Amino acid sequence: MPKFGSKNLETLRQPLEDKVVTISRAAGLLTFPANFMFVAAMNPCPCGYFGDDRKECTWGLGMVQRYQGRISGPCARWT
Ligand SMILES: [Zn+2]
Incomplete structure (x- = not known):
């Protein structure tokens, strides 16, 4: 999981919390359903x-x- 990088993982917060994902392009704004469960695991070290x-x-x-610091703390704040 840390190989994705914290910035990429944090991007998942909006669709997880809102259960929709909004894509913004020059042609306009599109919203899609994104009701999913994110399950991940990581080793304690490389x-x-x-x-x-x-x-x-x-x-x-x-x-x-440094490896463990690539992701934020427990995901309890996402519930
Ligand atoms: Zn190790």
Whole structure:
């Protein structure tokens, strides 16, 4: 999920909250239904082992924090 980038993911907020998506072009404004459930998952780090007690993460803490920082906090505010 972080590979999409926070700006792209934040773009999904409007259709998720409003259940419509509005496309604006020079020819005019079009609104389409967008009632959907967005389900996504992400690894805790790029290698997937951060926090795992069986295998050590190969990424440094700074890189893990940067990776996790690409998305905002829990999506509870979207409900
Ligand atoms: Zn890792």
